[in-house]
Amino acid sequence: MNFTVLVLIFLILGFIVGRSIGIDFGNMYEIMLYIQILLIGIDLGKSSGLRGVKKVGKFGLLLPLFTIIGSLIGGIIASIVLNIPIKYALAIASGMGWYSLCGPILAKYSAIYGVMGFLVNLAREVLTIIGYSFVIKKFPKDMAITLGGGTSMDSTLPIIVKFGGKDIMILSFVHGFILTLLIPFITPFILMLPI
Template sequence: MTVKILLAVGFGILFGLFIFPVNMATYMSTFISIGLCILLFFVGIDIGRQENIAKKVKELGLKVLLVPLMVALGSIIGSMFGGAILGIPINQAGAIGAGFGWYSLSAIELAKHSAQLGTLAFITNVCREIIAIIIIPIIAKYIGKLESIAPAGATAMDTTLPIISKATDGNVAVISFITGASLSLLVPILVPFFMILQ
């Protein structure tokens, strides 16, 4: 799975460099949205084919929210620790970690404070998504299916959901969607919150 993903990205880069018409670049976000919707449609079919998913999620109850809570805590604490090593103020490092991989929103929000901070948030969260795409199948195979949701962060509900679904099963895909949605709701709350902590 990881090799296929890397090959697809590599071929995409080559196609973009040498073949893709420059005048079509303005429509790239539309193409990405269409492609993502098609992927998510098939993930939805796969989830729908799983029996008793709604029953299993209901049995988990509020425990299902422990996954996004732990991912949020790990992301923020980890980014604060990394920020301390790099000499970044703890609140700014926490704000970057609270982006949870949603690079567009966190970068825009933090760019209001400084261009450097917005750029760092963008690079950090893009790198998180790229690393997640590569390591999700590895984590699912060698560590655990539920644990494979953690690297994805907020993207667990969209961009990386097809990868998680392929590497795990329908039950984990549902928890992944819930995790991604929960973290996405937290980003616009937590990023500004950390920036007011001086």
């Protein structure tokens, strides 16, 4: 069975189970994320270690910059097309997939835009999981890492590596790591701008 179909089946199954039972998994998601990052670290250590991080070079620093610029351009376009105030459209776009951060930050300013920030960034993560394998058929696999934004170091990394290959694992991790460091500053900064 096609991997993308399996991902969709498990996503839908998880949604149905989540709606059907009232179990609170608490911080299980966070624990699983740490385990995933540990496994990624082990895999990185086995393959190329710190040499691999150095190997990404300038491109590894430029790719997050391209992601930020592209995301903000997307926010400007969304502002125009959807008639959303530019400040909120840019702040939503600046979440770059980090829905659990973007939504709450925006909610301090507006409940509606907080929900939008959460949903848009959740959609970015889900669409990366579902769509990365299709996008790399038309675009370079390393440039397609930008789809995942900050999630390219954790939740979308397994998908990126599965379809893009292990040779882009370090680039994807570095890309997501840099964005994860920057997003908590970019989003609040945009919301403070007098625009």
